[in-house]
Amino acid sequence: ELRDKAAAWTGPAALADGHPVDLLANVKDGEGAEDAARGPAGGIGLFRTEMAFLSRPSEPSVEEQAELYARVLGAFPGAKVVTRTLDAGSDKPLAFTGMPDEENPALGVRGIRVDLLDRGLVDRQLDAIAEAGRRVGAAQESPWVMAPMIATVDEARDFGERCRERGLTPGIMVEVPAVAVAVDRFLPHVDFLSIGTNDLTQYVMAADRMSSGLAALNDPWQPAVLRLIHRVVETAAASAAGGTGRIVPVGVCGEASADPHLAMVLLGLGVSSLSVAPAALPFVGAALAEVTLEQCRAFAALALDADTAGAARAAVLGAARA
Numbered sequence: 001e002l003r004d005k006a007a008a009w010t011g012p013a014a015l016a017d018g019h020p021v022d023l024l025a026n027v028k029d030g031e032g033a034e035d036a037a038r039g040p041a042g043g044i045g046l047f048r049t050e051m052a053f054l055s056r057p058s059e060p061s062v063e064e065q066a067e068l069y070a071r072v073l074g075a076f077p078g079a080k081v082v083t084r085t086l087d088a089g090s091d092k093p094l095a096f097t098g099m100p101d102e103e104n105p106a107l108g109v110r111g112i113r114v115d116l117l118d119r120g121l122v123d124r125q126l127d128a129i130a131e132a133g134r135r136v137g138a139a140q141e142s143p144w145v146m147a148p149m150i151a152t153v154d155e156a157r158d159f160g161e162r163c164r165e166r167g168l169t170p171g172i173m174v175e176v177p178a179v180a181v182a183v184d185r186f187l188p189h190v191d192f193l194s195i196g197t198n199d200l201t202q203y204v205m206a207a208d209r210m211s212s213g214l215a216a217l218n219d220p221w222q223p224a225v226l227r228l229i230h231r232v233v234e235t236a237a238a239s240a241a242g243g244t245g246r247i248v249p250v251g252v253c254g255e256a257s258a259d260p261h262l263a264m265v266l267l268g269l270g271v272s273s274l275s276v277a278p279a280a281l282p283f284v285g286a287a288l289a290e291v292t293l294e295q296c297r298a299f300a301a302l303a304l305d306a307d308t309a310g311a312a313r314a315a316v317l318g319a320a321r322a
């Protein structure tokens with residue numbers, strides 16, 4: 001049934017009560033961005049730059065990178081496009097980063113930690129994104145850029161400074177539990193947050209995301225994961241309301257947002273955007289069109305009140321059917 005509705009759904013994304021939904025696409029290259037732009041995506045919530053370079057033996061030049069980034073930025077003129085700096089390491093090794101073989105690569109040098117080996121890699125990437133921004137001009141003022149695997153306030157501050165120096169809009173991913181727990185201290189240094197539920201779940205549950213045997217643990221419906229997401233959203237909202245007046249939007253770009261019922265829960269918790277694989281976008285869009293924001297809030301309350309992932313899912317599915 002959802003399959004038929006998805007096939008018929010053309011966007012733009014909105015809830016049944018008319019509330020607009022910022023429903024974005026996850027992409028990995030220029031072609032993917034242009035494909036997404038022909039569909040109902042409102043923009044790009046996650047451009048995984050490392051995926052474009054997985055097979056490269058050497059670092060792409062700044063010029064080559066700028067061309068790629070300009071193509072992605074240019075695919076959505078005037079809309080949000082979030083480029084993520086290299087998330088090399090662990091499940092996505094990049095030969096040219098010189099990353100060591102490690103016992104526990106998911107807990108090792110990955111994401112922004114590549115700075116420990118060579119700060120030039122991310123600096124040159126930021127130069128290339130800034131250059132791409134200049135090339136697309138008014139279509140993308142101050143491109144949004146985010147860093148993966150941020151764990152400390154020092155890393156966030158440093159990344160924020162490196163972006164602002166170049167006229168870029170800095171954000172960080174929330175995928176290490178340390179950030180979610182202490183998120184109030186990170187907010188002053190960034191303009192947006194993006195929750196990566198794939199890694200956040202893996203690290204909260206101490207369950208390798210690559211292990212099929214641990215799929216039941218590695219489930220974003222786990223109450224501890226939902227509570228952490230809730231905490232991040234509430235803290236960002238409270239900070240805006242509590243006198244800073246600075247609104248730091250919180251999006252979700254992990255696979256959790258591609259589960260239609262979990263997408264409802266996330267909106268009910270107050271996340272401001274969802275970014276999903278393009279193939280999942282019509283399913284999420286069609287499902288969201290059937291529910292109101294008030295229903296999403298009720299689903300979120302049910303999920304937060306559950307003791308187990310299974311109970312949370314059953315409660316929300318039951319309520320959505322009713």
Ligand code: PEP
Pocket residue numbers: 046048087175195196197198199200253254255
């Ligand atoms: C995530 O961790 O949820 C995420 C979106 O990043 P990736 O899947 O690329 O690690």
Ligand code: MG
Pocket residue numbers: 148175196198199
């Ligand atoms: Mg991740």
